[in-house]
Each structure stands twice: as structure tokens, then as C-alpha cells.
Amino acid sequence: MLEVAGLAAGYLGEPVIEGVDIEIRTGEAVAIVGSNGAGKSTLFRAIAGLLPPMQGRVVLDGKDLTRRPAHRIARAGIAYVPAERHLFPAMTLKTNLVLGAYPKRPDRATLELVYALFPRLQERQRQQAGTLSGGEQQMLAVGRALMARPRLLMLDEPTTGLAPIVAQAAFEALEGLKKEGMTLLIAEQQVPLALSVADRGYVLENGRIRLSGTSVELDRNPEVRRAYLGVA
Amino acid sequence: MRAVILDGIVLGLAFGLLGVGMTLVYGLGGVINLAYGQIVVLAAIVISLRMEDGWATVQAALVGVLAAAGVAVLLDQTLMRAVYRQHGEERTLMGLLLTLGAAFVIGGLLTWRYPAGALYINVTGEPVSILGVPMAVGSVWASVIALAVAAVLLLFFGGTTFGRGVRSVIQDETGARLVGISPSFVRTVIFALSGALAGIVAITQSMSGPLTVNAGFELTTFALIVTVVGGLGSVAGAFLAGVLLGVVNSLSAHYIGQYITTIILLGAAALTILIRPRGLLGR
Numbered sequence: 053m054l055e056v057a058g059l060a061a062g063y064l065g066e067p068v069i070e071g072v073d074i075e076i077r078t079g080e081a082v083a084i085v086g087s088n089g090a091g092k093s094t095l096f097r098a099i100a101g102l103l104p105p106m107q108g109r110v111v112l113d114g115k116d117l118t119r120r121p122a123h124r125i126a127r128a129g130i131a132y133v134p135a136e137r138h139l140f141p142a143m144t145l146k147t148n149l150v151l152g153a154y155p156k157r158p159d160r161a162t163l164e165l166v167y168a169l170f171p172r173l174q175e176r177q178r179q180q181a182g183t184l185s186g187g188e189q190q191m192l193a194v195g196r197a198l199m200a201r202p203r204l205l206m207l208d209e210p211t212t213g214l215a216p217i218v219a220q221a222a223f224e225a226l227e228g229l230k231k232e233g234m235t236l237l238i239a240e241q242q243v244p245l246a247l248s249v250a251d252r253g254y255v256l257e258n259g260r261i262r263l264s265g266t267s268v269e270l271d272r273n274p275e276v277r278r279a280y281l282g283v284a
Numbered sequence: 285m286r287a288v289i290l291d292g293i294v295l296g297l298a299f300g301l302l303g304v305g306m307t308l309v310y311g312l313g314g315v316i317n318l319a320y321g322q323i324v325v326l327a328a329i330v331i332s333l334r335m336e337d338g339w340a341t342v343q344a345a346l347v348g349v350l351a352a353a354g355v356a357v358l359l360d361q362t363l364m365r366a367v368y369r370q371h372g373e374e375r376t377l378m379g380l381l382l383t384l385g386a387a388f389v390i391g392g393l394l395t396w397r398y399p400a401g402a403l404y405i406n407v408t409g410e411p412v413s414i415l416g417v418p419m420a421v422g423s424v425w426a427s428v429i430a431l432a433v434a435a436v437l438l439l440f441f442g443g444t445t446f447g448r449g450v451r452s453v454i455q456d457e458t459g460a461r462l463v464g465i466s467p468s469f470v471r472t473v474i475f476a477l478s479g480a481l482a483g484i485v486a487i488t489q490s491m492s493g494p495l496t497v498n499a500g501f502e503l504t505t506f507a508l509i510v511t512v513v514g515g516l517g518s519v520a521g522a523f524l525a526g527v528l529l530g531v532v533n534s535l536s537a538h539y540i541g542q543y544i545t546t547i548i549l550l551g552a553a554a555l556t557i558l559i560r561p562r563g564l565l566g567r
Contacts, residue, residue: 102458122461131462138459140452151452154463155445200464 053078053235054099054130054204059108061098062259067106068094069259076204081226081236083250083267085243085280091259092239093135096208099237100132101125112203129203135212137193141182145173145192148181152199159201165232166195169225187218194225198234205229206237211245223249243280247271255280287417288538289531294423296530297430298488300523302503303510304437305481308474311454311517313467315367315379319359319387321503322394323479327352327486328403328495329394341405349483356479359386360472368468391500401497403490422491429488430523433481437519450474454517509553515566525564 054076062068069091076082084092097103099110101122109118110125117125126132140148149166150158167174170191176184181192190210197205210226211219219242226249230236240246247253247267255263255276263273270276306320327348334344363382370378394401409421441447452460453467460467485503489495514525529552533545556563 100462102461121466123464123466126462126464134458134462138456138462140455140459142455143448143451147448151448151460151463151465154449154452154465157445196463 053113054237055109055111056095056099057109057111059095059098059110060106061094061103062106063103067259069098069256070107072108072256072259072261074254074261074264076235076237078203078235079230079233080252081230081238081250083246083253084237084239084256085241085246085253085270085276086239086256087280088241090256092256093208094259095256096132096134096206096237096239099125099206100130102132126200129200130206131197131200131202131204132206133193133197133208133210135209137189139181139189139192139196141180143181144178145181145184146177148192148196149173149177149199152196154200158199162199162201166198169198169228170195186213187215187222190214190222191225198229204235204237206239208239209241210238211240211242219245243276244271286415288534290414290417290419292531292534293527294419294427294530295534296527297427297523298485298526299506299510299530300514300526301430301433301481301488302485302507303514303526304434304519304522305478305485306504306507307511307514307517307522308450308519309471309478310511312450312474313368313379313471314372314376315364316376316383316508316511317478318380318383318504319390320383320478320482320507321500321505322387322390323352323355323482324485324489324503325394325495325497325500326355326390327483328490328499329398329401329497331405331486331490332401332403333398335403345405345483345487348486349480352483352486353476353479355390356475356482357472359383360475364471364475368471387500387504391498395497398497402494403486404494405487405490407491420492426488426491429484433484434519434523441519446473451517506549509549511563512553513556513563515563518563518565521563521565528564 056072056074059072060067060070072095086092098105101120104119109116112128112130115128117128149163172188173191173195176188184192210222214222223245226236230249238246238250247270250267252266253270254261306317309315309317330351331344331348334347335341363386367375367379367382407422407425411418411420412424441451449465450470452465453470457467486495510522510525510529513529514521529549532552533549536548537545
């Protein structure tokens with residue numbers, strides 16, 4: 053469904069990622085793993101249109117989205133949840149969710165689905181988004197992204213700033229989403245967590261794809277174990 | 285005393301109406317439109333020319349509002365393009381410089397072509413008694429219009445999908461893009477709205493006395509003070525700040541003297557920056 057070919061992107065004319073090829077099929081969960089500064093966020097920003105790619109193509113369901121503005125890409129069905137979340141702090145949680153469906157009016161079934169996935173959000177729907185805890189903000193960011201009924205959900209470091217137990221719960225929620233048939237692309241520094249939910253993964257190093265394979269293959273790969281799983 | 289405060293509220297509603305068009309544009313993209321007062325004047329001149337041609341006041345006023353909105357869209361599609369390509373401080377600076385340039389051009393053209401240009405909409409009628417204080421009909425009308433505009437804006441921003449979209453761009457532009465909102469489209473619409481509001485200001489300001497061709501910078505200054513005190517991008521904040529400042533203005537004019545009022549208002553703005561930089565209702 054999503055095809056990224058030869059993608060290069062960066063800042064001030066300097067590419068941070070180069071020649072990145074990835075492919076995601078409908079219903080799959082794919083992880084992008086790599087250390088801090090490997091270019092995961094740059095890759096996501098380029099796919100989402102927040103950072104215009106210098107080279108390469110981004111194609112969703114046969115539709116070329118390269119260099120489209122971010123709001124067009126969002127409306128085409130790619131929902132991106134950045135690590136910084138970018139919620140609307142002075143609006144209520146509910147209004148944040150309602151805006152997720154923009155320009156449409158939110159549809160009841162989707163709202164119910166989000167509340168079923170994160171019951172916490174329903175309890176706090178009148179609270180201002182800026183006053184939520186880190187974990188709640190992450191739930192809200194994912195919930196807001198789901199309101200548009202996206203074709204593909206991209207999550208950048210969903211566990212940033214979360215306590216280990218909360219991070220675990222977040223990934224359980226992702227597991228649930230995957231069972232609902234959502235296609236997921238997840239960037240994560242916590243490699244074991246990422247591989248636990250993903251079907252396949254790509255290892256990004258210094259802006260290039262170093263390795264790819266199924267989660268089982270990556271989990272067994274000695275290089276991956278040494279670099280990311282803390283196994284000697 | 286009661287009369288002084290009522291006068292202050294009338295003045296304050298006018299301040300609020302004046303500030304709201306500037307605060308929305310400022311909140312949305314960090315641009316202080318220094319040509320705002322000149323757009324008000326432009327609307328006033330258009331209306332006065334139509335009225336000289338024998339048009340009915342309402343039709344003339346409508347054309348004036350549309351003209352002001354049109355000029356705003358023109359600015360948005362030309363000068364503002366260059367401004368919004370910049371970010372952060374550069375954007376604010378470039379916005380200041382280019383809109384100041386536009387202010388001189390629009391103001392200069394108008395004073396050159398219509399050196400004696402002025403708009404006075406004479407609302408005839410017996411003074412209306414409010415809380416036992418007789419008020420001029422023109423002032424009452426101007427206040428009613430300001431309140432109606434405030435109500436419409438609050439409903440628009442609080443209750444419509446597009447209005448919420450506008451607020452989302454004010455709060456987090458990246459977040460807005462991620463949910464499918466085009467900040468540049470929103471800015472164009474709001475710039476047009478701000479122009480239309482400038483046109484309405486031209487109408488209300490000229491109901492209690494003539495609005496002359498050289499009033500531009502004074503109007504911009506007051507709009508800026510209201511924006512600072514009310515808080516960026518807040519409709520309610522602009523009107524609240526407007527009324528507070530109006531009452532302060534009226535009281536100081538009555539008990540100290542007219543000469544001191546502008547200094548006191550500027551002082552209020554400076555004080556706001558010192559003790560509450562985000563303004564009364566800013567985020």
C-alpha cells in the first residue's frame with residue numbers, strides 16, 4: 053500500500069536520509085529501528101510531507117504523494133503521530149479528537165472505537181489537552197490520528213517520556229489496533245518492544261537502510277542483538 | 285460617574301472591534317499588520333465616495349467592507365506570501381517591515397488623492413436613555429454592531445468546524461497540518477475576515493464623529509495595544525481588553541485630562557508585557 057523509493061531528505065541542503073526504500077502492505081505492522089539520530093524522524097517527516105523530500109517518491113495505493121503539502125497527505129490517508137505529539141493544548145481532549153476528523157464531522161462509531169481503545173480518554177474528555185499526563189497525551193495523539201480513519205498510521209517513538217509500564221500498555225494498545233486491521237509504521241528506539249508488535253522491520257543507520265527482514269529474523273540477527281538488544 | 289463608565293464601555297467596544305482583526309492575524313502567523321489602520325481608512329474613503337455619489341448608507345457600507353476585505357486578500361496573496369515563507373523572528377520582522385511599507389503606500393495614496401477625505405455617518409435620532417444616562421444614537425448603534433460582531437465571531441470560532449480549524453492553527457500549526465488543515469488557506473480566510481472587520485470599524489468609528497484620511501496610524505496603535513493586552517488570537521480577550529482599556533481611558537480623561545489617556549493606554553500595554561506577557565486571555 054505504501055511504497056517509498058529512493059527517498060532523500062534533510063535540512064539546509066544536507067541530506068539526513070538517503071536512498072531509503074521501504075514497502076508496507078495493507079494490514080502489516082512494520083518497525084523502523086535505529087539509534088537516536090539515525091534519521092527515523094526525518095524519514096517520517098518526509099513521508100508525512102512536513103519536510104519536502106529532496107529525491108525519491110512516496111506512493112500510497114498507487115497515488116504519488118511526493119512533495120504534496122502535509123495536509124493533503126493527511127487527507128489522503130496517512131496519519132502521522134510525531135514524538136512531540138503536536139496536540140492543541142488549550143482545547144479540550146474531545147475537541148482535539150473532533151479536529152482529528154477535519155474537515156468532516158467526527159463519526160460516532162470512530163469516536164466509540166477510540167474510547168474503547170483508550171477508556172482513559174473518555175473519562176477526561178472535558179479536560180484541556182495541555183493538562184494531561186505524558187501517557188494520556190500519547191493516547192490522545194494516537195486517538196486524534198485515528199479519528200480520520202487513516203489507511204496508514206505512522207507512530208514516531210510512541211514511548212517517548214513514558215514510564216516502562218505505560219510504554220508496555222501503549223504497545224498493547226497498538227497490538228489491539230493491528231488486530232482491527234490497521235496498517236502501522238512504527239519508529240522506535242526500544243527495539244524489543246517494536247519487534248514484539250511488528251511483522252517486519254528495517255534497521256536505519258546513518259540515514260540509510262542497513263538491514264531488513266521479519267521481526268523473528270531481526271531478533272535473531274547477531275548484529276541487531278549486539279547493537280540494539282544489549283546482548284553481547 | 286455612571287456616565288463616564290458607560291462612555292468608557294462604548295469606547296471599549298470600539299477598541300475591541302478594532303483590535304480583534306489585528307489579534308486574529310497576529311495569533312495565526314505571528315504577523316503584526318501595521319497597515320491595519322490604513323485598511324480601515326481605505327474602507328472609510330470608499331464608503332464616503334459612494335455616499336457622495338448618492339448611494340444609500342447601507343449599500344455604500346457593504347461596498348466599503350468588501351473593498352477592505354479585497355485589499356486584505358490582495359496583501360495576503362502578494363506581500364504575505366514572502367512573509368510566511370520565513371519562520372520565527374524573521375517572519376515577525378519581515379511582516380513588520382512589509383506591512384509598514386504597505387501602510388505608507390495605502391495611506392500615502394489616499395491622502396494624495398483625497399486630502400480632505402473623511403467619513404461621517406450621521407445617525408439621526410433622539411438620544412437613547414441607558415441606565416438613566418442619555419447616549420447618542422450613533423454610539424449606541426456602534427456598540428450594538430460591535431457586540432453583534434463579537435457574538436458572531438465567538439459562535440464561528442467555538443461552534444463551527446472551520447472555526448475550530450482556525451484555533452488549531454493558532455495553537456499548533458504542525459498539529460493542524462497533521463489533521464489535514466491547510467494553514468495557508470486558513471490564513472488567507474482570516475486575513476480577508478480581518479479586512480472585513482477593518483471595514484466594519486470604519487463604519488462604527490464614523491458614527492460618533494468623522495473618520496479622517498490620516499487616522500491610519502492612530503487606529504493601528506490602538507489595535508496593537510488591544511492585541512497586546514487581550515492576548516494573541518483571542519476574540520474574547522480583544523473585547524475584554526477593549527472594554528477595560530475603554531473604561532480606563534474614559535476615567536483618566538475625566539479625572540486627569542484627555543492629554544494623558546494615550547500615555548496611560550500605552551502604559552497598560554507595557555505593564556501587560558511585564559506582568560502577563562501572554563495577555564488577558566492569551567494562551
